[in-house]
Structure formats: structure tokens, C-alpha cells
Amino acid sequence: xxxxxxxxxxxxxxxxxxxxxxxxxxxxxxxxxxxxxxxxxxxxxxxxxxxxxxxxxxxxxxxx
Amino acid sequence: xxxxxxxxxxxxxxxxxxxxxxxxxxxxxxxxxxxxxxxxxxxxxxxxxxxxxxxxxxxxxxxxxxxxxxxxxxxxxxxxxxxxxxxxxxxxxxxxxxxxxxxxxxxxxxxxxxxxxxxxxxxxxxxxxxxxxxxxxxxxxxxxxxxxxxxxxxxxxxxxxxxxxxxxxxxxxxxxxxxxxxxxxxxxxxxxxxxxxxxxxxxxxxxxxxxxxxxxxxxxxxxxxxxxxxxxxx
Numbered sequence: 001x002x003x004x005x006x007x008x009x010x011x012x013x014x015x016x017x018x019x020x021x022x023x024x025x026x027x028x029x030x031x032x033x034x035x036x037x038x039x040x041x042x043x044x045x046x047x048x049x050x051x052x053x054x055x056x057x058x059x060x061x062x063x064x
Numbered sequence: 065x066x067x068x069x070x071x072x073x074x075x076x077x078x079x080x081x082x083x084x085x086x087x088x089x090x091x092x093x094x095x096x097x098x099x100x101x102x103x104x105x106x107x108x109x110x111x112x113x114x115x116x117x118x119x120x121x122x123x124x125x126x127x128x129x130x131x132x133x134x135x136x137x138x139x140x141x142x143x144x145x146x147x148x149x150x151x152x153x154x155x156x157x158x159x160x161x162x163x164x165x166x167x168x169x170x171x172x173x174x175x176x177x178x179x180x181x182x183x184x185x186x187x188x189x190x191x192x193x194x195x196x197x198x199x200x201x202x203x204x205x206x207x208x209x210x211x212x213x214x215x216x217x218x219x220x221x222x223x224x225x226x227x228x229x230x231x232x233x234x235x236x237x238x239x240x241x242x243x244x245x246x247x248x249x250x251x252x253x254x255x256x257x258x259x260x261x262x263x264x265x266x267x268x269x270x271x272x273x274x275x276x277x278x279x280x281x282x283x284x285x286x287x288x289x290x291x292x293x294x295x296x297x298x
Contacts, residue, residue, distance in 0.1 A: 036162070043162075044166050046110070047111040047114070047166065047170070048109075048110070054108060055105075
């Protein structure tokens, strides 16, 4: 399994280089961490915006 | 020689430390608060999911960590199953911090310390602070060049703030003890206290909508959790 998967992933994601970083003044973050932090903001916004299953029924006094 | 049991089967009030502890525990957290049947309607929101997601991740961290510690710190280098559990452990930690940060943001913007919940907020914040070195000591427990590089770099940070004599990054045994016992014990104890305090005080309600457009005022002290739940659900 690994003998197939690893070379394929290695061809797509070439990690044989220095890490990519975002540098702004004194702030220096790896690209992967920037993506992760951005994803956290997106998930936070979605958690507030998206309706929770059954929430409307509970507010109307339906089954809890 | 034992005291004569009262009609309800107890041996009288406050006759022993176990009785006093039991009474204090039941007074602070009666069973209907400790294990409630339902939560207030406002809890039906995705933003309230991330606290329990953090706990679920922590359970996976502890489970995979126990297996890794039983097999030893070098096991994951030379076996496929060891590598698998090491990866489960790593990604559970990633999920734990992801969920905990979103949980922290949500609670910050809800001002979750309202209504006598300051200890709930503080135990959560301290849990986050203790979880960070708990995770970072894992990096120096890897038994590879990455661990050596991180240890020799991070020791300078510890020495610069004067704690290097007590927290020696180049001492693998000390770091491993911190990672597999002392700091996880602290995290689990803090999370337990945090959850019990949430049970006692109830989940913080959202801010009331202000029709006047003026700045929102903090909600007054709310009734205890089961009362809030029954009032909202009725």
C-alpha cells in the first residue's frame, strides 16, 4: 500500500525544499499554519451562520 | 461501634468526613445538574459543539498516548502499527487545539464569564495554557533529529526566562515525564473541573437582543441551570 501511495503523494506534494513562509514585518508563519488559521476563521463563521438541525423546532416548542 | 442509623438510613448529619464531603458534593452538584436530561434551547447551535469536540479529541489523545507509552517512545519508528498510533496521536492533538481555539473564540464573544461563571472561564483559559507545553513536550519526545533540533533551540528560550534549571529541554527523561504524566494529568484535572463547573452554573446564554440599539448590557445573574432549561423549554 505504502509503496504505491507514498510515491504518488510525493509527486503531488514535493516537500524536498525549504518550507514556504508568509513574512510580514515581524510576523513569520508557515503557509500550512496560515491555511490552518484561515480554516479556523471559516469554521468559526460557519458555526455561527449555519442552522443547527432541529433548532427551529425546539424554538417553536417542539420536541427537544 | 457505629451510630444508630436514622430513618433515612444515614448515620446522622456531619458525623464523618465522608458524610460531610458527600453532602457538600450533592449540595453543589445534585444529580439532575450533574447529568441533566436536556439543555436550554439556545444550546442548539453549532458554536456550542466545539467544547465537546475538544473533549472527544482529548479522549483519543489519551487513548493513543497510553498505547504509545506502553510500547515505549521508539516503537513508532520501526513498526507500521506504531507509526499509525503515532499519527492518530498527532492528528488528535491537531483537532484538539483546532476545536479548543474555536471554542475559546465562541466563548470570548459570548462573554462566557457572565452570571457567576468566572471560574468556568478561568479553568478553560488555564487548560489552554497548560495544554500548550503538554503538546510541545511531545515534539522533544519523538526520539529523532527533529526532537534534538527543537530541544536545542527551545532550551535557549527557557534559559532566557530563567526556568532552564527546572525545565531542561535537553533532558529527555524529564521532558518525557512531563509529556506522558505530569502535564496530561493537569490537563485532565482542569478539564474535569471545567466540565463540573459548567454543569453547576449551566451553559452561558447568548446576549439579549437590544431593541434600542444601545450598547448591550451584561445579563443579570441568571437562575441556576435546570431552572433556565425548564423555563426555556416549557
